[in-house]
Amino acid sequence: MRRKEDPRLLTGRGKYAADVRLPGMRHAAVLRSPYPHARLRAIRRDGALAMPGVFAVVTAADLGDVARIPLRMGQRSPANPALQPPLARDRVRYVGEPIAVVLADSRYLAEDALERLDVEYEALPIVPDALRALEPGAAVLHDEAPGNIVDRLVTTTGDAAALAAAPVRLAERFTVQRHTGVPMETRGLTAAYDAATRVITLWGVAKVPHFNRRVLADLLGHPEHLIHFIELEVGGGFGVRGEFYPEDFVVPWAARRFGHPVQWVEDRREHLMATNHSRQQFHEVEIGVERDGRILALRDRFVVDLGAYIRTHGVVVPELTAALMPGPYRIASYSSEALCVLSNKTPTGTYRGPGRYECTFVRERLVDLVARELGLDPADVRRRNFIPPEAMPYDVGGGSLGQKTVYDVGDYRSAFESALDALGYEAARAEQTAARAHGRHVGIGIGCVVEKAGLGPWEYARAEVDATGHVVLYSGVASVGQGIETTLAQVAAAELGVSVDDITVVHGDSASVPYGVGGFASRGASVALPAALYAARKLRDKIVRVAAMLLEAAPEDLVIDGRRVAVRGMPDRSVAFRDVARAAIPGPPGMDPGLTASHFFEAPKMTYPYGTHLAMVEVDAETGQVKILKYVITYDVGKAINPMIVDGQLVGALAQGIGGALYEELVYDDAGQLLTTSFMDYLLPTAMEMPVTTVARILEETPTPLNPLGAKGVGEGGSSGAGAAIANAVADALAPFGVMVRSLPLSPDRVLALIRMGGPEMAPHTPNARSVPGNP
Numbered sequence: 066m067r068r069k070e071d072p073r074l075l076t077g078r079g080k081y082a083a084d085v086r087l088p089g090m091r092h093a094a095v096l097r098s099p100y101p102h103a104r105l106r107a108i109r110r111d112g113a114l115a116m117p118g119v120f121a122v123v124t125a126a127d128l129g130d131v132a133r134i135p136l137r138m139g140q141r142s143p144a145n146p147a148l149q150p151p152l153a154r155d156r157v158r159y160v161g162e163p164i165a166v167v168l169a170d171s172r173y174l175a176e177d178a179l180e181r182l183d184v185e186y187e188a189l190p191i192v193p194d195a196l197r198a199l200e201p202g203a204a205v206l207h208d209e210a211p212g213n214i215v216d217r218l219v220t221t222t223g224d225a226a227a228l229a230a231a232p233v234r235l236a237e238r239f240t241v242q243r244h245t246g247v248p249m250e251t252r253g254l255t256a257a258y259d260a261a262t263r264v265i266t267l268w269g270v271a272k273v274p275h276f277n278r279r280v281l282a283d284l285l286g287h288p289e290h291l292i293h294f295i296e297l298e299v300g301g302g303f304g305v306r307g308e309f310y311p312e313d314f315v316v317p318w319a320a321r322r323f324g325h326p327v328q329w330v331e332d333r334r335e336h337l338m339a340t341n342h343s344r345q346q347f348h349e350v351e352i353g354v355e356r357d358g359r360i361l362a363l364r365d366r367f368v369v370d371l372g373a374y375i376r377t378h379g380v381v382v383p384e385l386t387a388a389l390m391p392g393p394y395r396i397a398s399y400s401s402e403a404l405c406v407l408s409n410k411t412p413t414g415t416y417r418g419p420g421r422y423e424c425t426f427v428r429e430r431l432v433d434l435v436a437r438e439l440g441l442d443p444a445d446v447r448r449r450n451f452i453p454p455e456a457m458p459y460d461v462g463g464g465s466l467g468q469k470t471v472y473d474v475g476d477y478r479s480a481f482e483s484a485l486d487a488l489g490y491e492a493a494r495a496e497q498t499a500a501r502a503h504g505r506h507v508g509i510g511i512g513c514v515v516e517k518a519g520l521g522p523w524e525y526a527r528a529e530v531d532a533t534g535h536v537v538l539y540s541g542v543a544s545v546g547q548g549i550e551t552t553l554a555q556v557a558a559a560e561l562g563v564s565v566d567d568i569t570v571v572h573g574d575s576a577s578v579p580y581g582v583g584g585f586a587s588r589g590a591s592v593a594l595p596a597a598l599y600a601a602r603k604l605r606d607k608i609v610r611v612a613a614m615l616l617e618a619a620p621e622d623l624v625i626d627g628r629r630v631a632v633r634g635m636p637d638r639s640v641a642f643r644d645v646a647r648a649a650i651p652g653p654p655g656m657d658p659g660l661t662a663s664h665f666f667e668a669p670k671m672t673y674p675y676g677t678h679l680a681m682v683e684v685d686a687e688t689g690q691v692k693i694l695k696y697v698i699t700y701d702v703g704k705a706i707n708p709m710i711v712d713g714q715l716v717g718a719l720a721q722g723i724g725g726a727l728y729e730e731l732v733y734d735d736a737g738q739l740l741t742t743s744f745m746d747y748l749l750p751t752a753m754e755m756p757v758t759t760v761a762r763i764l765e766e767t768p769t770p771l772n773p774l775g776a777k778g779v780g781e782g783g784s785s786g787a788g789a790a791i792a793n794a795v796a797d798a799l800a801p802f803g804v805m806v807r808s809l810p811l812s813p814d815r816v817l818a819l820i821r822m823g824g825p826e827m828a829p830h831t832p833n834a835r836s837v838p839g840n841p
Contacts, residue, residue, distance in 0.1 A: 066565065066707060068551040070544075079298040082253025082269035083330045090255070091120050093316060093329035094175035096165040096182055097339065098157035101409035101737025102204065104187040105155055108165060112181035118170040119178045123319055125154035125164075131284055134309055137276055138466065139379025146209035147407060149374035151284075151314040156189075158206055158373035159411050160739055161338035163311045168319060168327060191737045195370035195406035196347060206373060206407045215371060216380045216405040220387045222462025223398030228362035231353025235434055240808040241423045241788070243345035243370065244729040245337070246416045246721070247749060250300025252340060253330035254313060256320035265317050266293040270573070272307020272543050273583035278575055280309050281317060292317075296573025302545030303721065304415035304585065305341045308377045334742045341378075341414030342731055345370040346386065346423045352431050353398075358439055358446040362398035365390055365427070369405055372412035380405045381466065382413065385420025385517070388465035392428050392515050393477035393675060394450040399462055409737045415585075417721055418785035420465075421516055426809065429512045429789035433796065443511055443793070444485065451477040454767070466520060472673045474767040475701070481513060484677035484699040487760045493681055493695075501801070506686055507694070508798025512678040512789030518778025519591030519771065521668030525580040526596035528557060528604040530660035534628055534643030536563060538601070540572045541581020542593035547780060548710040549589050555706055556594045556774070560601035561608075562625035580665070587674075587778030590706060595772040596666035603662035608642070610656055611649045615640050672769040674777040676700030678722075678786030680756075680794040686802075686820055689813030691727055691795055696756035698786070701764040703777035708763055715761040715783035722787025724750045727810050748812075799823065 073079050110122040133148035153164050165182060169175035192198040192206065198213040206213055228234065255268045265287065270277055274294040282289035299306065312329055320327045331339070346369050353362040369383040380403075387401040416422075432450075436443040452459050454476040461470040493509055500507040525541035538557045542549055550570040558565045571577050582588070605625065612630035613620040616638060624633050631639035642660075649660045679697040684690070698715050705711045728748040732740045741747040761783075768775025788809055795816065796806040802823035808815070 139381035227398035246303030248301025343416035510794025512786035514786035518587035520586035543584035678790035689816035718783025722784035
């Protein structure tokens, strides 16, 4: 079934943040710090205010005693250190931190006025990355975070002595680079204030509009019911868009303060330096195994670079890394310690598959090193360690987001074998051997992934038939491009017995949908759709009850077909939805008036979709270029409501996973300056860099018991395994050079450096792992 959203989007009728036009609208531009760490001595605005067309300059002093931006999730203690203020007041801590906002008749004037602002800075010592932030004598960024450590996350399960007793032990270090989601549409917001009604209206909100509305109400001291949020089209979200950023406070504050609509739209340079960064982690990991490759113990100690402030996600990303590090493998003894560290970089948050992209890369590289150390096929090592289906539900031993990590259902071996079959694993190995004989460097890499989805705690839906007989479904979920209008309509239509085209879906409008949690964490299919299903089911019951009264028939004898209710086997005894809706007020005795029904679907536990990535690559040893010849993803989603959308989610996420594996990196120099502030420097994969052949197999082998649809969610699994599979494939391709792949991205310069360090004289099967002293 085609998506309901596509006709308006493909014909150019979608409305995005920058498309809003209001009478008297002012345009905002943000002055951002050029210093990574400095004290603000003075901000002089006379030069900017003297320019024709410049309306106002807003600084922290104008905002008054406004609170800092709170956490949305990941709250571990009442005192949350290092939260970010809307505008810097006394000190800046990263390049790009907002200092002031200029309002002018046009964006061009506002940008010009920024250059007329005179800011006096006093440079302070910097901590350019998390590792140096931990060194003795490093500058402390926040007094409430001594040693620059915000939190320490510890996970321990099983026998602590198992690692020391393991027959074979390997230790290694791995690094995942800093990168971020790069949607086609950058962030943007328009706010207007009606002085007569005191209503503040915002256009361009996304992801979590109901949460952001509450935050804005608290920070402004304005009644929540007088704030109207309207979601527009979203040109990509990926976790980074839609959180509550400093601009989300300053723009509506200015609209209320000055009485004019205000619009701010981020440019690409701002996006790369101000929107949440993600992913950067440094791991020291050790594994203990039997000589046949069975894993006995795993220990991980890692540092995550959170940047200069704690934003709305708190420490969720490292928490998820630790919780899902064991992946699909039965590991009896597992321990993890995560240090959450501040640095003079842009603050961080979630990006598609947060924490899982990182831990999957580390774990799957380690499994390949075990195979090489023991002279085994990497596929066989995995086969010996998968958690069997009969062990479900399986308690991994850790936890995240306030709940224990307990896998609901899964047949990891089946998804794995399906991927090998789709690639033609044995034939691919033979092809690799033949290619090497001709001097070509072809490699095959595996990445097995367990995701999490369906983050609750609840979602809201309301289904109605209006007085003209048309069906409307209201949902608290937000659209971030995942096709939620289509799947909501599908579920409701199936329950009501009407066409998908007969249903209008409304979301992202706080005046129409009073409750909602939002669109993130692959929660649409497993939380929002069940809410819609139950609301539609309740509505169907009301339709049948009222129709039974009109038709003088028993409810169980009625059928619904095409917005009409008929007596079974007697199509001429029927009544239209229009007439049923009008008779529903007041309706039969004992029934609430009107054809409307609401439902809150509670989801106290997450679901855990899973799958396998397989990459076959060829590396050009002279240029360092990596070409992906074939890529396979098998992914068990429990139930695919719309297979076309599921396939699109997998392949689209794969593109971002490839970007993280081969191209994307936010690079800072030692002076704390971001060097990658345009697409000339921050490289993205295009259609030309996608695999020559991509196979996405959608599996429905293990529906989750946690919701009535059996759906698990699919938004992130296409990216989470890509870094691991591609890194293993590149390492396999360059095995004759004796290289060790420890870091992402595998850009051409890094690949060439690996080849130079390895040297062609080294044997093809030299173990890549550092054996722990004393290891046989």
